[in-house]
Amino acid sequence: xxxxxxxxxxxxxxxxxxxxxxxxxxxxxxxxxxxxxxxxxxxxxxxxxxxxxxxxxxxxxxxxxxxxxxxxxxxxxxxxxxxxxxxxxxxxxxxxxxxxxxxxxxxxxxxxxxxxxxxxxxxxxxxxxxxxxxxxxxxxxxxxxxxxxxxxxxxxxxxxxxxxxxxxxxxxxxxxxxxxxxxxxxxxxxxxxxxxxxxxxxxxxxxxxxxxxxxxxxxxxxxxxxxxxxxxxxxxxxxxxxxxxxxxxxxxxxxxxxxxxxxxxxxxxxxxxxxxxxxxxxxxxxxxxxxxxxxxxxxxxxxxxxxxxxxxxxxxxxxxxxxxxxxxxxxxxxxxxxxxxxxxxxxxxxxxxxxxxxxxxxxxxxxxxxxxxxxxxxxxxxxxxxxxxxxxxxxxxxxxxxxxxxxxxxxxxxxxxxxxxxxxxxxxxxxxxxxxxx
Amino acid sequence: xxxxxxxxxxxxxxxxxxxxxxxxxxxxxxxxxxxxxxxxxxxxxxxxxxxxxxxxxxxxxxxxxxxxxxxxxxxxxxxxxxxxxxxxxxxxxxxxxxxxxxxxxxxxxxxxxxxxxxxxxxxxxxxxxxxxxxxxxxxx
Numbered sequence: 001x002x003x004x005x006x007x008x009x010x011x012x013x014x015x016x017x018x019x020x021x022x023x024x025x026x027x028x029x030x031x032x033x034x035x036x037x038x039x040x041x042x043x044x045x046x047x048x049x050x051x052x053x054x055x056x057x058x059x060x061x062x063x064x065x066x067x068x069x070x071x072x073x074x075x076x077x078x079x080x081x082x083x084x085x086x087x088x089x090x091x092x093x094x095x096x097x098x099x100x101x102x103x104x105x106x107x108x109x110x111x112x113x114x115x116x117x118x119x120x121x122x123x124x125x126x127x128x129x130x131x132x133x134x135x136x137x138x139x140x141x142x143x144x145x146x147x148x149x150x151x152x153x154x155x156x157x158x159x160x161x162x163x164x165x166x167x168x169x170x171x172x173x174x175x176x177x178x179x180x181x182x183x184x185x186x187x188x189x190x191x192x193x194x195x196x197x198x199x200x201x202x203x204x205x206x207x208x209x210x211x212x213x214x215x216x217x218x219x220x221x222x223x224x225x226x227x228x229x230x231x232x233x234x235x236x237x238x239x240x241x242x243x244x245x246x247x248x249x250x251x252x253x254x255x256x257x258x259x260x261x262x263x264x265x266x267x268x269x270x271x272x273x274x275x276x277x278x279x280x281x282x283x284x285x286x287x288x289x290x291x292x293x294x295x296x297x298x299x300x301x302x303x304x305x306x307x308x309x310x311x312x313x314x315x316x317x318x319x320x321x322x323x324x325x326x327x328x329x330x331x332x333x334x335x336x337x338x339x340x341x342x343x344x345x346x347x348x349x350x351x352x353x354x355x356x357x358x359x360x361x362x363x364x365x366x367x368x369x370x371x372x373x374x375x376x377x378x379x380x381x382x383x384x385x386x387x388x389x390x391x392x393x394x395x396x397x398x399x400x401x402x403x404x405x406x407x408x409x410x411x412x413x414x415x416x417x418x419x420x421x422x423x424x425x426x427x428x429x430x431x432x433x434x435x436x437x438x
Numbered sequence: 439x440x441x442x443x444x445x446x447x448x449x450x451x452x453x454x455x456x457x458x459x460x461x462x463x464x465x466x467x468x469x470x471x472x473x474x475x476x477x478x479x480x481x482x483x484x485x486x487x488x489x490x491x492x493x494x495x496x497x498x499x500x501x502x503x504x505x506x507x508x509x510x511x512x513x514x515x516x517x518x519x520x521x522x523x524x525x526x527x528x529x530x531x532x533x534x535x536x537x538x539x540x541x542x543x544x545x546x547x548x549x550x551x552x553x554x555x556x557x558x559x560x561x562x563x564x565x566x567x568x569x570x571x572x573x574x575x576x577x578x
Contacts, residue, residue, distance in 0.1 A: 379447070379503070386445040386482060386507045387536045387554065388475050413479050416447055416503045 007123040008116070011263050012318045016311065019319070022263050024057035026291035031055040031064070034297050037082040040075055041299065058266060061289060062277050066300045069102060072242065077103040081295055088295045093141040094241045095340045095406065101141075104241045105295035111150060113292055114244055117261045118151020121250030124259070124316070125210040125235040127181050129156035134179035134208075136188060137215065137338070138164040143245030144215050144338060148183040151247060157181075164188065167195045175205050182211040185338040186218035186226065186234075190369035193229025203231040212237050214246050215338040216371075217326065217436040223255075236325060242301055243288045249323055254315050257322035264292050267321060268300070269309050272330040283308045285330050286323065304331045327437045332430065334364055336371045339408045343429055346375060349401045355383040355394055361420045364432045371434065374411040375402065381417050440508040440558050441575045442490035446483040447503040458483065461500055467493045470578045471552065473539035484539070486511075486552060486578060509554050510561050511578075513571040516542055516549040524551060527568045533561055
């Protein structure tokens with residue numbers, strides 16, 4: 001196999017010895033910074049009886065306490081920032097477990113790191129400064145759009161910030177502007193591919209050669225379909241806003257796992273129940289320590305994604321540790337059209353809606369390659385259902401409230417009391433018919 | 439002067455109507471009139487019966503979602519234009535109808551119309567003023 005092209009060969013093909021030195025230095029420095037600047041971490045480390053001077057190498061990582069998504073919520077919005085806002089250049093946010101957003105911040109250097117990480121992903125997908133990067137992730141608080149945008153800029157590529165939606169226009173841009181690399185969610189890539197076929201646009205009018213797809217789980221079968229429908233090679237990209245955004249890990253041409261940018265984010269796999277670190281090849285929860293982040297450096301952040309790691313030199317030549325495609329989550333978070341949805345957010349809305357109960361069921365499906373969410377909720381016994389209008393108005397009211405909380409359009413169906421299936425007394429809350437994990 | 443209508447919320451599942459009518463049969467409940475509102479997901483079965491409270495109790499006991507709603511019932515002439523006369527009264531008094539259904543009686547030349555409106559008292563008053571016979575439960 002020929003050697004791939006690397007964005008930063010000295011790091012991407014570094015020996016384990018070199019990588020450990022880089023990581024150890026950065027980790028020690030990071031723990032000092034957070035201890036001095038983030039009261040939350042000072043308290044946590046003090047409680048564990050750890051002094052920053054005790055942390056000398058990556059081997060000491062396992063002594064440090066975990067950070068959970070709830071810690072971000074409890075310190076909403078800026079409580080875990082290690083720098084005053086005056087030094088923070090950009091803010092992003094994603095949905096949290098109870099309606100409150102998870103807020104993340106970046107300094108100028110953090111954004112540079114982000115651009116570097118995304119640029120490594122673009123390079124691994126065969127991109128150069130001559131490519132035209134078509135970014136159809138949503139732009140805004142969501143990290144998808146700007147993450148790949150910064151990557152393209154770092155490459156010196158031509159970036160088209162198309163953002164999401166308006167599929168006909170996307171296809172016109174693709175043809176007329178000569179897009180060569182498409183970046184979006186895999187389900188939207190499928191949708192674009194289907195729409196191209198329906199519109200009768202021949203593949204020869206599409207100049208795409210590669211696609212970088214992430215922000216939601218997808219299967220090998222989807223990959224094949226996307227590759228056929230758009231005439232491209234499809235690459236996976238992984239990230240989460242708490243750690244950075246897209247580009248935390250990326251696929252190379254081998255398409256058999258994602259290389260983690262471990263000079264910035266040290267990964268560990270733990271047993272989600274005991275917190276014990278698991279060896280290579282064993283599946284568990286992925287945990288990241290952001291060793292260079294300035295604005296929001298998190299220690300051992302629990303991603304809730306279930307995957308495993310392998311430290312072997314890849315056929316592409318990279319030595320960066322690889323993670324398998326996540327095969328599930330250790331919590332009940334759903335990713336719908338790239339948006340994080342926690343059942344607790346929906347429950348909260350239902351609890352505060354008159355005439356319905358909090359007995360609900362979420363039915364997630366994929367129709368025409370787009371994720372759909374249907375919320376079935378039991379009416380309260382005293383609801384006046386005697387006119388169709390009353391039921392439909394209530395459904396519309398809930399739909400509107402869900403949209404403002406989730407940022408996502410969901411179908412709502414009001415059903416009879418006690419009609420949602422219960423097993424051992426507990427309602428079966430989530431039915432996911434997408435089969436998005438292989 | 440309103441009558442009690444029994445409403446049953448039914449999800450669109452096979453056999454539900456058979457189940458409901460069987461329960462009513464076994465309880466000796468006599469159905470005088472019925473209508474069904476249908477949507478994609480659910481239906482609303484509305485019944486005028488001889489004993490609405492009893493029917494509601496037995497259906498509830500069997501796990502059905504039922505409610506009793508006060509509706510207005512009027513008698514109209516069973517001839518072309520009989521219903522039109524009643525509707526003109528509603529139009530002229532700006533009373534909007536949530537739903538309605540009608541049935542004919544066994545004897546006489548009378549038909550009955552069941553209506554759900556926002557304000558029952560007002561509708562009863564206006565119908566009475568305009569010479570329509572407003573029915574009470576005993577009359578069914």
